[in-house]
Amino acid sequence: MRIHKVLEIVRRIAPSGGSLGVTADEVAEAAGILRHNASADLNELVREGLLRKSGGRPVRFVLTDKVDDSKLLQTDAPEDQDAASHSSSEFFHKQVIGAKGSLRAVIEQLKAAMLYPPHGLPTLLLGPTGSGKSYLAEKMYQFAVQAGRLAPSAPFNVLNCADYAANPQLLLAQLFGYVKGAFTGAEQTTAGLVAQSENGVLFLDEIHRLPPEGQEMLFLLMDRGAYRMLGDGATQRQASVRLIAATSEDARSVLLNTLLRRFPVVLTLPDVNVRPLQEKLALIEFFLNEEATRVSIPISVSPLVLVALMTFHTTGNVGELHSAVLLGCAKAFLNYLAAASKSKYMPLVLTNLAPQIQLEYLRNHQDSMKAEQLVGVEDRIYLPAHNQTTYLDDGRSMDLYKELNRRVRGYLDSSLEQDEILQLIRIDADYYLRRLHRHESGTYTMQERLLVVVADFVEEAGKELGVGFDPEVTTGIALHLAALTQTEQFDSEEILDLVAHCSREFSVVRLLAGRLEEGLKIRLSSGEISFLAFFLAGHKREAEPQQIKVLVIAHGEHTASSMAEVANELLFEKKVKALDMPLSQSLESTLQLAAQRIREMGKIKGVLLMVDMGSLTGFGALLEKMIGIPVAVIPFVTTASVVEAARLSDSGQMDLQQMVEAIKQVYNFETVLPLPDGKRMIITTCLTGEGTARKLAAFINEALPANLRDNILVHAVNLDNGSEITSLYLEGWRRTVIAAVGTVNPHLPGVVFIGMDQILFGTGMKTLIELTAEGQLEADDTDGLSKEEAISLASRFVTDYIESKDGEAYFSGAVASLERLEQALGMSLRISQAVRWVIHLSFALERLNTNGLIMECSDLEYLEQQHHALLDMIQLSVTQACKSVSVTLPRSEIGYLALIVLSE
Numbered sequence: 001m002r003i004h005k006v007l008e009i010v011r012r013i014a015p016s017g018g019s020l021g022v023t024a025d026e027v028a029e030a031a032g033i034l035r036h037n038a039s040a041d042l043n044e045l046v047r048e049g050l051l052r053k054s055g056g057r058p059v060r061f062v063l064t065d066k067v068d069d070s071k072l073l074q075t076d077a078p079e080d081q082d083a084a085s086h087s088s089s090e091f092f093h094k095q096v097i098g099a100k101g102s103l104r105a106v107i108e109q110l111k112a113a114m115l116y117p118p119h120g121l122p123t124l125l126l127g128p129t130g131s132g133k134s135y136l137a138e139k140m141y142q143f144a145v146q147a148g149r150l151a152p153s154a155p156f157n158v159l160n161c162a163d164y165a166a167n168p169q170l171l172l173a174q175l176f177g178y179v180k181g182a183f184t185g186a187e188q189t190t191a192g193l194v195a196q197s198e199n200g201v202l203f204l205d206e207i208h209r210l211p212p213e214g215q216e217m218l219f220l221l222m223d224r225g226a227y228r229m230l231g232d233g234a235t236q237r238q239a240s241v242r243l244i245a246a247t248s249e250d251a252r253s254v255l256l257n258t259l260l261r262r263f264p265v266v267l268t269l270p271d272v273n274v275r276p277l278q279e280k281l282a283l284i285e286f287f288l289n290e291e292a293t294r295v296s297i298p299i300s301v302s303p304l305v306l307v308a309l310m311t312f313h314t315t316g317n318v319g320e321l322h323s324a325v326l327l328g329c330a331k332a333f334l335n336y337l338a339a340a341s342k343s344k345y346m347p348l349v350l351t352n353l354a355p356q357i358q359l360e361y362l363r364n365h366q367d368s369m370k371a372e373q374l375v376g377v378e379d380r381i382y383l384p385a386h387n388q389t390t391y392l393d394d395g396r397s398m399d400l401y402k403e404l405n406r407r408v409r410g411y412l413d414s415s416l417e418q419d420e421i422l423q424l425i426r427i428d429a430d431y432y433l434r435r436l437h438r439h440e441s442g443t444y445t446m447q448e449r450l451l452v453v454v455a456d457f458v459e460e461a462g463k464e465l466g467v468g469f470d471p472e473v474t475t476g477i478a479l480h481l482a483a484l485t486q487t488e489q490f491d492s493e494e495i496l497d498l499v500a501h502c503s504r505e506f507s508v509v510r511l512l513a514g515r516l517e518e519g520l521k522i523r524l525s526s527g528e529i530s531f532l533a534f535f536l537a538g539h540k541r542e543a544e545p546q547q548i549k550v551l552v553i554a555h556g557e558h559t560a561s562s563m564a565e566v567a568n569e570l571l572f573e574k575k576v577k578a579l580d581m582p583l584s585q586s587l588e589s590t591l592q593l594a595a596q597r598i599r600e601m602g603k604i605k606g607v608l609l610m611v612d613m614g615s616l617t618g619f620g621a622l623l624e625k626m627i628g629i630p631v632a633v634i635p636f637v638t639t640a641s642v643v644e645a646a647r648l649s650d651s652g653q654m655d656l657q658q659m660v661e662a663i664k665q666v667y668n669f670e671t672v673l674p675l676p677d678g679k680r681m682i683i684t685t686c687l688t689g690e691g692t693a694r695k696l697a698a699f700i701n702e703a704l705p706a707n708l709r710d711n712i713l714v715h716a717v718n719l720d721n722g723s724e725i726t727s728l729y730l731e732g733w734r735r736t737v738i739a740a741v742g743t744v745n746p747h748l749p750g751v752v753f754i755g756m757d758q759i760l761f762g763t764g765m766k767t768l769i770e771l772t773a774e775g776q777l778e779a780d781d782t783d784g785l786s787k788e789e790a791i792s793l794a795s796r797f798v799t800d801y802i803e804s805k806d807g808e809a810y811f812s813g814a815v816a817s818l819e820r821l822e823q824a825l826g827m828s829l830r831i832s833q834a835v836r837w838v839i840h841l842s843f844a845l846e847r848l849n850t851n852g853l854i855m856e857c858s859d860l861e862y863l864e865q866q867h868h869a870l871l872d873m874i875q876l877s878v879t880q881a882c883k884s885v886s887v888t889l890p891r892s893e894i895g896y897l898a899l900i901v902l903s904e
C-alpha cells in the first residue's frame with residue numbers, strides 16, 4: 001500500500017515524462033514517511049519499469065511512458081472524463097498546431113493537468129522565448145472552460161513577473177493584494193490577482209522574476225489553497241485558483257527548489273527549428289489565414305515565399321515565425337493600399353519578407369528541396385474566415401491586446417520605415433478596438449463612471465489638439481481601459497522612439513493621463529500612454545471650424561480699411577479684414593490678394609465677402625473654388641452693414657446663409673435672375689445701362705447660326721448691378737457662360753471677353769461660334785476693314801437698333817465728337833476704340849434723351865485724379881453733339897468715354 005502511495009505522490013508532483021522528476025527526500029516529506037522507505041519504494045518502482053532515474057545528484061525519479069496518466073483521473077467521474085477527453089482532442093487539434101505531432105505528449109499532459117480534480121494541477125511550462133508558452137497557457141484555460149471544468153465567465157489573469165522586476169513589493173502587492181497602510185501609498189485595501197482569479201486561472205509568466213519571498217508565499221497557495229495579503233500576515237485567506245507558470249530560463253537554476261518541487265506538471269516545449277517541416281508549414285498557413293481574416297482580403301502566396309518562411313533559421317521560435325508572417329503581410333498590405341488598381345488578392349511576395357529571410361532563402365536554395373517538394377509549384381490562396389465581417393477568434397480582450405502588443409513589437413523590430421510602422425500601428429489599433437467592441441460590448445456592462453472619465457479625457461484632448469474625435473473613440477478607449485489589467489499594459493520601450501511622430505498627441509495624453517489614473521484608479525505606463533497617443537493620432541478629424549469671418553473689399557485707397565476699422569473699434573476685436581483696391585489695381589491681382597487674406601484667417605467655416613460694386617461681386621464663387629470654403633457676397637457695402645456683419649459673426653450663432661439673409665433684411669439688397677436650367681450663355685455687358693447690352697444681345701442672337709440659337713441664351717447684364725452679378729456667380733454661371741461681349745471689358749475673371757467692335761466688324765462672331773464648339777460660322781469674315789468702312793457698318797447697327805427716328809442724329813453727333821477729340825489729341829484712335837466710342841455715345845445720347853437715366857462711373861475719382869485733362873478734352877469734344885440733341889452729358893458719363901479711350 002505504501003508503494004502505491006509513493007507512486008501516487010510521484011504522479012501528483014511530477015506526472016510528466018518530460019518533467020524534472022522528484023527526489024527521495026521530496027517523496028518522504030510529501031508522504032510523511034522515512035527517507036529510507038521512500039527510497040526503497042522508488043527503486044522498486046524503477047525495477048517495475050514505472051519510474052526511471054534521471055542522471056545527476058541527488059537522484060531524481062521520473063515517470064515512464066508505462067504509467068497511464070489517465071488512470072490518475074479515475075477517481076473523478078469517469079464518463080464525464082471520456083466525453084471531455086474526446087472533445088478535448090478536437091479542441092487542441094484545431095487550436096494548437098502540432099497537437100498531434102511534436103506537441104502530442106505535451107498536450108496529453110496538460111489536458112490531464114487541467115482535468116485533475118478538484119482544481120487541476122499546478123503546471124510549469126518551460127521553453128525558449130516564443131515557443132508558445134503563453135499561447136498554451138491560454139489554450140489550457142479555454143480547454144478547461146470547454147470541458148466544463150471552469151465556468152465560461154471564469155477569470156483568466158496573467159501576471160508577467162518581468163514587468164515588475166524593478167519593484168518586487170509592487171509585484172507582490174499585485175499578486176496577493178494589500179491592506180490599507182501596508183506600505184506608503186497603499187491608500188485602500190485592494191484585492192490582488194490571486195483573489196481576482198478565484199475559480200479561474202492565474203498565469204504567472206516569467207515566474208523566475210518572482211523574488212524568493214514571493215516564491216515562498218506561493219507555497220501556501222499551492223499546498224493549501226491559502227494566501228495572505230500584504231500588510232495582514234495574521235489573516236489567512238482561501239482561494240481556489242488553477243496556477244500555470246512559465247519561464248524561458250533554466251528552471252532549476254532560477255527557481256527555489258522547494259517551489260519547483262511543488263509543480264507536479266512540468267512541460268518543455270520544443271524549439272521550432274527541430275519541429276517537422278509539415279508542422280512549420282501548418283504554422284505558417286495558420287498565421288496566413290489569420291492575416292487574411294484580419295485584412296479581409298484573400299492573400300496569394302507563391303511557393304517560393306512559403307519555402308523561404310519554412311527554411312529560415314529562427315532564434316525566436318514560433319513567435320519569430322509568426323512575426324515574420326505578420327510583418328510580411330503588413331508590408332504587402334501597405335503595398336496593396338498604395339496600389340492604384342486593386343486586384344482580387346493581396347500578393348505576399350519575397351521582397352515583403354524581412355531582408356535576412358530573403359538572404360537566407362537565396363543562400364539556402366540548395367537546402368530547400370524538401371520544403372519545395374512539400375509546397376509544390378502552385379501559388380496558394382489563403383482566404384479570410386467566411387466573410388468580411390468575421391474576426392479571427394473569440395479571444396478575450398486581453399488576448400486581443402496581447403496580440404496588438406506583439407504586432408507592435410514586431411513592427412518596431414523590423415526594417416520597416418518609421419512612417420510605415422506608424423501607419424501599421426494605427427491600422428492595428430483600429431482593428432483591435434473594433435474587435436474589442438465586438439467581443440466586449442455585449443458582455444461587458446460599461447460603468448457609467450468609466451465612460452464619464454474617458455469622455456472627459458477625450459474631450460480635453462480634442463481641445464488641446466484643436467481637433468475632434470468620433471464617439472467611437474470614447475467607447476473604444478473605455479473598453480480598452482476596462483479590459484486592461486494593470487499588468488498587461490503596453491510596455492514596449494522602443495515605442496518611445498516613435499512618439500516623435502505623434503509628439504503632440506503624446507504630450508497631450510501625458511498631460512491628461514492623471515485624469516484617467518485618478519478617475520479610474522489605474523496607473524498608466526509610458527508605453528500605454530504612447531498607445532493612447534497613437535490611437536488618438538489615428539482617429540482625429542479636423543475640428544469643425546466655427547467662425548465666419550468678414551472681408552471687405554472696396555475700390556479706393558482707404559474705403560474698405562476705414563469701414564473695417566470702424567467695425568473693429570466698435571466691437572473691440574479685429575474681426576473684420578479689409579482689402580483696399582486702388583483704381584490702378586487689376587481685378588486679377590485683387591482676386592489673388594483676397595485669396596491670400598482669407599488664407600491668413602486660418603481655419604474658418606466661411607467668409608462673408610462685402611464688396612462695393614461691379615465685378616467684385618463675382619469674386620464669391622471664384623474664391624470659393626480657390627480656397628475651398630463657402631464664400632457669400634454682399635454687394636453695396638456700407639459701414640453700417642459691415643458693423644452688423646461683424647456683430648453677427650461675433651455672436652457665432654448663424655451660418656453663412658443666415659447671415660446673408662439677416663443683412664439682406666436690414667439693408668435690402670435684392671438677388672435676382674435665376675438662370676434657366678442647363679442653358680449655355682453668352683452675356684452682353686454694358687456699363688452704361690442695359691439699353692446697349694440688350695440691343696447687342698438681340699444682334700448676336702440674330703447672327704447666331706440657327707442650330708445654336710435654341711441652345712444658347714444671349715443675356716444682357718448690367719455690370720453695375722452687383723446683386724445681379726452675385727446671383728449669376730452663385731448659380732455657378734461661369735460654367736455655362738461662353739463669353740462676355742460688350743463695349744468695355746468688364747474683366748470678369750475666367751470669362752473670355754469679345755469687344756463689340758469685333759462682333760460687328762471683325763472675327764468676333766467667328767470666335768464666339770468657335771467657343772460654342774458646336775456651330776459653323778456662316779457669316780462673312782470681315783477682318784481687314786478700313787476705319788471708314790467700320791464706322792459706316794457701326795452706323796447701320798446703331799440705326800437698326802435705336803428705335804427712335806433720331807438714331808442717325810445721335811450717330812452723326814457721336815462721329816463728329818470723335819473727330820473733334822482726335823484733333824485735340826493729335827492722334828487717331830484705333831478702329832476698335834473708334835467703333836466702341838461711336839456706338840457707346842450714340843446709345844448714351846439716346847438713353848439720356850429718352851429717360852434721362854444717368855450712370856454713375858465708379859472709376860471717376862481715379863480718372864479725375866489721373867486723367868483730368870483727358871476728361872476735359874472729351875467734355876469739350878462732345879459739347880456740340882450734345883447740344884444738337886438737347887442733352888447734357890454729366891461728368892460720370894464722360895468717364896465711360898475716357899475708359900474707352902484709355903482701353904488697350
Ligand SMILES: Nc1ncnc2c1ncn2[C@@H]1O[C@H](COP(=O)(O)OP(=O)(O)OP(=O)(O)O)[C@@H](O)[C@H]1O
Nearest residue numbers: 096097128129130131132133134135248318319322
Ligand atoms: N502551437 C501553436 N499553434 C499556433 N500558434 C502558436 C503555437 N505556438 C505558438 N504559437 C504562436 O507563436 C507566438 C509566440 O507564442 P508565445 O507568445 O506563447 O510564446 P512564449 O513562449 O510565451 O514567448 P515569451 O517567452 O516571449 O513570452 C504566438 O503568436 C502564438 O500565437
